[in-house]
Amino acid sequence: MRNYLLPALLAITFPVCAQQQENDSLILRNLANEVLTHSTAYANLRELTQQVGGRLAGSPQMVQAEKWGVKVLKDAGADTVYMQACQVPHWVRGAKEEVRVISRRRDFIPPLNVLALGNSIGTAPAGITAPVIEVASFEDLEAKKDKVKGKIVFYNYAFKPEFVRTFESYGDAVKYRGQGASRAAKYGALAVVVRSMSHGANNLPHTGSLRYDEDAPKIPAVAIGLEDADMLSSRLKGESDLKLFFRTNCQMLPDTTGHNVIGEIRGSENPDRYITVGGHLDSWDVNEGAHDDGTGCVQSVELLRAFKALGIKPKNTIRIVLFANEENGARGGKKYAEVAKAKGEQHIFALESDAGGFTPRGFSLMMPDDKRAKVKSWAPLFLPYDVYDFDAVGGGVDVGQLYEAIGTPMGELLPDSQRYFDLHHAANDTFEAVNKREMELGAFSMAGLIYLIDKYGL
Amino acid sequence: MRNYLLPALLAITFPVCAQQQENDSLILRNLANEVLTHSTAYANLRELTQQVGGRLAGSPQMVQAEKWGVKVLKDAGADTVYMQACQVPHWVRGAKEEVRVISRRRDFIPPLNVLALGNSIGTAPAGITAPVIEVASFEDLEAKKDKVKGKIVFYNYAFKPEFVRTFESYGDAVKYRGQGASRAAKYGALAVVVRSMSHGANNLPHTGSLRYDEDAPKIPAVAIGLEDADMLSSRLKGESDLKLFFRTNCQMLPDTTGHNVIGEIRGSENPDRYITVGGHLDSWDVNEGAHDDGTGCVQSVELLRAFKALGIKPKNTIRIVLFANEENGARGGKKYAEVAKAKGEQHIFALESDAGGFTPRGFSLMMPDDKRAKVKSWAPLFLPYDVYDFDAVGGGVDVGQLYEAIGTPMGELLPDSQRYFDLHHAANDTFEAVNKREMELGAFSMAGLIYLIDKYGL
Numbered sequence: 053m054r055n056y057l058l059p060a061l062l063a064i065t066f067p068v069c070a071q072q073q074e075n076d077s078l079i080l081r082n083l084a085n086e087v088l089t090h091s092t093a094y095a096n097l098r099e100l101t102q103q104v105g106g107r108l109a110g111s112p113q114m115v116q117a118e119k120w121g122v123k124v125l126k127d128a129g130a131d132t133v134y135m136q137a138c139q140v141p142h143w144v145r146g147a148k149e150e151v152r153v154i155s156r157r158r159d160f161i162p163p164l165n166v167l168a169l170g171n172s173i174g175t176a177p178a179g180i181t182a183p184v185i186e187v188a189s190f191e192d193l194e195a196k197k198d199k200v201k202g203k204i205v206f207y208n209y210a211f212k213p214e215f216v217r218t219f220e221s222y223g224d225a226v227k228y229r230g231q232g233a234s235r236a237a238k239y240g241a242l243a244v245v246v247r248s249m250s251h252g253a254n255n256l257p258h259t260g261s262l263r264y265d266e267d268a269p270k271i272p273a274v275a276i277g278l279e280d281a282d283m284l285s286s287r288l289k290g291e292s293d294l295k296l297f298f299r300t301n302c303q304m305l306p307d308t309t310g311h312n313v314i315g316e317i318r319g320s321e322n323p324d325r326y327i328t329v330g331g332h333l334d335s336w337d338v339n340e341g342a343h344d345d346g347t348g349c350v351q352s353v354e355l356l357r358a359f360k361a362l363g364i365k366p367k368n369t370i371r372i373v374l375f376a377n378e379e380n381g382a383r384g385g386k387k388y389a390e391v392a393k394a395k396g397e398q399h400i401f402a403l404e405s406d407a408g409g410f411t412p413r414g415f416s417l418m419m420p421d422d423k424r425a426k427v428k429s430w431a432p433l434f435l436p437y438d439v440y441d442f443d444a445v446g447g448g449v450d451v452g453q454l455y456e457a458i459g460t461p462m463g464e465l466l467p468d469s470q471r472y473f474d475l476h477h478a479a480n481d482t483f484e485a486v487n488k489r490e491m492e493l494g495a496f497s498m499a500g501l502i503y504l505i506d507k508y509g510l
Numbered sequence: 511m512r513n514y515l516l517p518a519l520l521a522i523t524f525p526v527c528a529q530q531q532e533n534d535s536l537i538l539r540n541l542a543n544e545v546l547t548h549s550t551a552y553a554n555l556r557e558l559t560q561q562v563g564g565r566l567a568g569s570p571q572m573v574q575a576e577k578w579g580v581k582v583l584k585d586a587g588a589d590t591v592y593m594q595a596c597q598v599p600h601w602v603r604g605a606k607e608e609v610r611v612i613s614r615r616r617d618f619i620p621p622l623n624v625l626a627l628g629n630s631i632g633t634a635p636a637g638i639t640a641p642v643i644e645v646a647s648f649e650d651l652e653a654k655k656d657k658v659k660g661k662i663v664f665y666n667y668a669f670k671p672e673f674v675r676t677f678e679s680y681g682d683a684v685k686y687r688g689q690g691a692s693r694a695a696k697y698g699a700l701a702v703v704v705r706s707m708s709h710g711a712n713n714l715p716h717t718g719s720l721r722y723d724e725d726a727p728k729i730p731a732v733a734i735g736l737e738d739a740d741m742l743s744s745r746l747k748g749e750s751d752l753k754l755f756f757r758t759n760c761q762m763l764p765d766t767t768g769h770n771v772i773g774e775i776r777g778s779e780n781p782d783r784y785i786t787v788g789g790h791l792d793s794w795d796v797n798e799g800a801h802d803d804g805t806g807c808v809q810s811v812e813l814l815r816a817f818k819a820l821g822i823k824p825k826n827t828i829r830i831v832l833f834a835n836e837e838n839g840a841r842g843g844k845k846y847a848e849v850a851k852a853k854g855e856q857h858i859f860a861l862e863s864d865a866g867g868f869t870p871r872g873f874s875l876m877m878p879d880d881k882r883a884k885v886k887s888w889a890p891l892f893l894p895y896d897v898y899d900f901d902a903v904g905g906g907v908d909v910g911q912l913y914e915a916i917g918t919p920m921g922e923l924l925p926d927s928q929r930y931f932d933l934h935h936a937a938n939d940t941f942e943a944v945n946k947r948e949m950e951l952g953a954f955s956m957a958g959l960i961y962l963i964d965k966y967g968l
Contacts, residue, residue, distance in 0.1 A: 088671045094711070213546045216895050216951070253552070253946055411869070411926045413896060437674050438871060438926075440898055468869045468896075468926065470947045488711055489928045493674070 073433070076507075079364070080433055080500045086358045087496040093350040094488045096124050097409075100349065101340035101483040108170075108337045109377040110142030110308045117333050118311050121374045124353050125315030129360035130372070133315045138387035140310035140377040143171055145337055146301030149274055151245065153287065154181065154295040164284070165277035166245070167259040167338060168300040169229060170380045172273045175243070179299030180204070180272075182242050186288050190227070193235060201240030204296050206276075207232045208247045208285050211473065218251065218469040219407070222476075225249055226260070233273040234265035243298050244273045247281040249473060255279035256478040259336055261380045272300045310334075310376035312384045315356060321367040326392075327506055328371045328402040328460075329355055329498060332378035332450055339481040343472065347409025347486060349374050351465070351495035358499050366506040368400055375450040378406065385450030389457035399460040401505050403498060404448025408476075409491035410467035414441025415501060418452075419461035423510045427463075430504050439497050441466055461510055463501070465494050531891070534965075537822070538891055538958045544816045545954040551808040552946045554582050555867075558807065559798035559941040566628075566795045567835040568600030568766045575791050576769050579832045582811050583773030587818035588830070591773045596845035598768035598835040601629055603795055604759030607732055609703065611745065612639065612753040622742070623735035624703070625717040625796060626758040627687060628838045630731045633701070637757030638662070638730075640700050644746050648685070651693060659698030662754050664734075665690045666705045666743050669931065676709065676927040677865070680934075683707055684718070691731040692723035701756050702731045705739040710932040713737035717794055718935045719838045730758045768792075768834035770842045773814060779825040785964055786829045786846075786860040786918075787813055787956060790836035790908055797939040801930065805867025805944060807832050809923070809953035816957050824964040826858060833908040836864065843908030847915035857918040859963050861956060862906025866934075867949035868925035872899025873959060876910075877919030881968045885921075888962050897955050899924055919968055921959070923952050 087093075100120055107113035118135060125133045151164040168174070186206045187193045193205070207228040215221045226249055233244045248258035255277035264270045276284070288294055313333060319325060331348020335341020352372045359366065375384030392399060403415075414434075417424050428442045447455055447462035454460045467490075475481040545551075558578055565571035576593060583591045609622040626632070644664040645651045651663070665686040673679045684707055691702045706716035713735035722728050734742070746752055771791060777783060789806020793799020810830045817824065833842030850857060861873075872892075875882050886900045905913055905920035912918045925948070933939040 084674070085672050213947070214543050216542070218947075251947060411928050438899075441896075470869050470951070471945050474945070487929050487932070489671070489676075489709060493928070 076433055076504065079503060082362055083358055083499045083503065084437060084496045086361055087354060087492050087499065088489070090361065091354055091492050091495065092357060093354040093491060093495055096350040096353060097342065097346050097486060098483055100346050101342045105340055106337040107333065107335050107341060108143065109140035109310050109334045109380065110305065111337065114310055114334060118313055121313035121333055121349070125313065125356070125372060128315070128353050128357035130315030130356055131318045135311035135313055136387060136391065137309055137311050138376055138383050139307040140383045141171070141381045142305040142308045143380055144303060144305060146174060146303065149300040151274060152297040153284070154297055155287065155291055156293065157291070164280045165255050165257050166274040167257040168302045169246070169273040169275055170259055170261040170336065171304065172233065172262055172300065172302055173270045173304070174300045174302045175272050175298060179297055180242050181295055181297050183293065183295050184288060186285055190235060197239045200236060203241060204243045204245060204298060205236040205241045206245045206284060208281055210247065211249060211251050213251060218473050221251070222249055222473060229260050229275065230263050233262050233271050234268040237268040237271045241271060243271050245276050246273060248275045248278055250278060250476070250478070252278060252474040256480060258477045259338060260477045272298070274300060310384070312376045312388055313374040315372045317356060317359060317366055317370045319367055319369040320365045323369050325368040325398045325400055326371050327368050327400050327502060328373055328451060328454065329502060330373035330375055330450060331405050332375040332384060334377050334379050336379060336477050339479050340483055342481050342483050342486050343408040344476060344481055345378065345406045347491050347494070348405035351405050351409065351491065351498055354495040355499040355502060364503065368506050370502065370506065378449050382449050382453060385453035389453035392454060393457045399454060399458060401510055402451035402454045402460050402462045403464070403502065404451040405465040405494060405498060406448045406450070407464060407469065408467050408472045409486050409494060410471060411490040412439050412465060412467050412494045412497045414439055414444065414466045415463045416444035416446035416466050417442065417463040418445060418447040418455060419510070423461055426510060434497065434500060437493060437497065465498055467494055534891055534962065537961060540820055541816055541957045541961065542895060542954045544819055545812060545950050545957065546947070548819065549812055549950050549953065550815060551812040551949060551953055554808045554811060555800065555804050555944060556941055558804050559800045563798055564795040565791065565793050565799060566601070567598035567768050567792045567838065568763070569795065572768055572792060576771055579771030579791055579807070583771065583814070583830060586773070586811050586815035588773030588814055589776045593769035593771055594845060594849065595767055595769050596834055596841050597765040598841045599629070599839045600763040600766045601838055602761060602763060604632060604761065607758040609732060610755040611742070612755055613745065613749060614751065615749070622738045623713050623715050624732040625715040626760045627704070627731040627733055628717055628719040628794065629762060630691065630720055630758065630760055631728050631762070632758045632760045633730050633756060637755055638700050639753055639755045641751065641753050642746060644743055648693060655697045658694060661699055662701045662703060662756055663694040663699045664703045664742060666739055668705065669707060669709050671709060676931050679709070680707055680931060687718050687733065688721050691720050691729050692726040695726040695729045699729060701729050703734050704731060706733045706736055708736060708931045708934065708936070710736060714936040714938060716935045717796060730756070732758060768842070770834045770846055771832040773830045775814060775817060775824055775828045777825055777827040778823045781827050783826040783856045783858055784829050785826050785858050785960060786831055786909060786912065787960060788831035788833055788908060789863050790833040790842060792835050792837050794837060794935050797937050798941055800939050800941050800944050801866040802934060802939055803836065803864045805949050805952070806863035809863050809867065809949065809956055812953040813957040813960060822961065826964050828960065828964065836907050840907050840911060843911035847911035850912060851915045857912060857916060859968055860909035860912045860918050860920045861922070861960065862909040863923040863952060863956060864906045864908070865922060865927065866925050866930045867944050867952055868929060869948040870897050870923060870925050870952045870955045872897055872902065872924045873921045874902035874904035874924050875900065875921040876903060876905040876913060877968070881919055884966070884968060892955065892958060895951060895955065923956055925952055
């Protein structure tokens with residue numbers, strides 16, 4: 053065994069009887085062995101990603117995914133499985149988007165590698181042909197605002213490589229995807245092209261939602277692959293009169309009905325107190341939705357399966373929730389929180405996995421300091437599994453709704469983030485990109501944390 | 511900034527002036543930015559893996575790899591670059607190995623997915639046709655020793671999934687690859703088939719060295735893919751008279767000359783005191799040798815490049831060593847240690863990267879407790895980069911020769927190990943399997959550690 057200094061220090065703050073720590077350590081070891089040896093998560097993920105595939109809210113695949121969710125929760129041994137209806141947005145991409153460079157040089161340039169942004173409107177069938185103006189940032193847009201009218205704005209803000217945790221690069225850059233269209237539309241732009249949110253070493257475009265401001269015209273928007281973004285930028289330096297032909301075929305249809313899929317283990321002591329664990333069932337339409345967020349779903353189901361397989365009887369009711377719609381509306385989480393609030397439910401904790409099925413490093417948490425300190429006192433139990441970080445601040449989008457609505461302490465699995473934005477919202481987020489053991493270690497970590505929170509409270 | 515308890519505790523043991531810690535923290539940040547922004551490691555790796563390719567000692571690719579090593583070290587700005595000749599084994603695989611199931615059922619079974627083990631002899635051109643006996647372990651071999659004569663022994667010992675760090679699974683299972691042939695030969699076996707050392711979810715065979723005992727006949731040996739191993743085991747349960755046709759075409763030729771490729775930054779204060787950093791240039795012949803050990807080579811070169819780019823002038827001489835032959839002989843490390851000992855060189859520390867170019871978690875170290883405590887006192891400087899483990903015990907095979915010969919304290923980069931044995935010594939250890947940022951963070955971690963050891967000594 054390795055000799056950690058941390059446990060000794062923490063023991064001063066949170067004296068726990070040695071016998072109890074030993075029992076917990078044994079139960080975590082049993083959970084890890086169970087998951088690493090008998091997990092059904094990988095097989096479940098294969099079904100969801102390869103048989104159902106991409107499953108945007110409102111799509112036929114959404115309905116298949118809900119059926120899959122009910123089946124895997126029953127197979128895992130849930131005491132109860134049910135669906136919670138909610139209204140979800142119904143955005144459709146339509147025929148493949150097309151953006152072409154029109155140059156007076158008349159050389160051959162292949163169509164640009166683009167994807168319409170989620171929630172964006174389409175162009176008219178004839179498309180748009182217009183000059184392009186490149187901007188490096190919103191500050192640059194402001195500086196050039198008088199030249200934007202009648203043009204296509206090209207946001208070429210690069211993902212920063214210096215951040216160690218790549219979600220910080222995302223947080224830094226994603227505003228151009230979310231707000232870029234409306235900000236440009238206010239100055240008369242006709243459409244926008246946004247550099248993909250990625251460090252990836254390839255040319256795949258990465259889609260994702262935009263949000264239209266109410267006080268700006270709605271204009272169409274696409275994400276562009278990094279190599280094509282560099283090429284376009286380079287061409288623009290030599291050809292200020294370069295134009296783009298731009299056609300997208302997407303539309304926002306009326307809301308439709310989706311479902312949160314919920315499976316429970318009924319609490320043995322406090323059936324009316326809840327611990328929520330989940331991921332989101334929906335994914336973008338352009339990939340298999342493996343890391344985003346198939347892994348979060350199957351990890352959550354695996355937690356329930358492992359508890360049942362080991363005969364762990366939680367005191368409180370554990371609810372596994374496969375949320376209906378995170379990607380372009382967070383309507384699943386909102387509905388879940390709304391119902392919890394309306395019923396006056398008591399929620400102890402809510403945990404999400406929606407940062408990829410990569411090797412786990414810890415948990416980000418959002419809760420008062422005393423509760424965080426309690427969770428941190430369990431850190432030594434996780435160190436043998438290379439799970440060490442309980443300092444990060446955060447929680448997932450779906451459980452965040454519960455936090456907002458009724459203040460439930462929340463957390464999110466914190467996997468290693470280096471590979472996430474190579475494939476996030478892009479065509480390569482597939483089953484093959486998931487490593488079985490990395491995902492299983494995440495599922496185990498979640499099970500261990502939930503076991504301890506159920507046992508000791510928060 | 512996050513609030514770690516660990517730093518506070520360590521500060522008691524190793525009081526370092528706050529100003530100094532701040533300077534070191536800044537220099538590590540500069541090193542990280544330099545590597546994450548301007549690294550040439552990924553481009554260098556692409557050349558080594560895709561232009562040179564597999565490069566077993568004695569092969570023409572070995573010579574190309576040496577030339578590549580000299581070039582990249584010069585490009586990185588080394589003060590001196592030279593080659594150190596050493597004798598290396600010269601094993602050749604020859605024509606593709608072939609192992610087929612011969613069943614009285616006469617159903618079609620594709621040839622088994624096998625690879626001859628490194629250093630193994632070949633069969634006669636006519637091959638061997640013989641019955642198979644499956645053994646679960648060496649204990650099982652002993653129990654069945656009277657039934658082994660004239661047969662092919664099939665070692666079907668599975669890689670254990672319960673170990674969190676996969677090198678423990680490897681340590682547990684690799685004896686069947688290393689010693690299985692000789693142990694079976696003593697009881698009259700004609701050949702062995704060894705289940706691959708992998709958790710992988712595919713059927714790729716994983717090669718690697720065996721070692722013949724001097725007191726046993728040399729018999730040929732292959733590794734078999736996991737799916738074929740399961741299939742063979744399943745068939746054997748129903749067909750005790752199943753035979754295999756077994757032909758390998760490998761041979762061990764006389765030793766030939768290879769080279770350690772060495773680049774130095776001359777020490778500004780103590781040019782005659784050395785810190786060694788390296789990986790091995792050779793790889794198996796069946797893949798591109800990307801994680802094993804192209805990444806270790808390019809990370810070591812990157813350290814030198816980053817020092818030069820930032821104008822860091824080490825006190826002691828930093829030697830980057832691309833070792834000639836680790837896979838089937840460790841002759842590169844042995845020669846390096848032999849020369850160091852003969853010349854009476856003073857070596858402060860030796861660091862290796864040979865566990866894959868995955869996201870780093872820390873360093874394994876082999877050194878007296880007081881020196882380890884000194885290294886651990888720097889842990890807070892690495893935490894912002896998610897590098898936290900300085901407790902693991904170990905060092906690499908190549909620098910291990912220096913440790914053995916003259917007691918040099920040593921260490922090895924400790925990357926996350928979950929994916930390593932999916933591709934170790936198999937056809938899928940390719941450039942595409944390496945994530946640029948994961949590898950770069952490893953290179954940065956190595957640079958940070960060497961910077962501190964050079965500055966403060968050990």
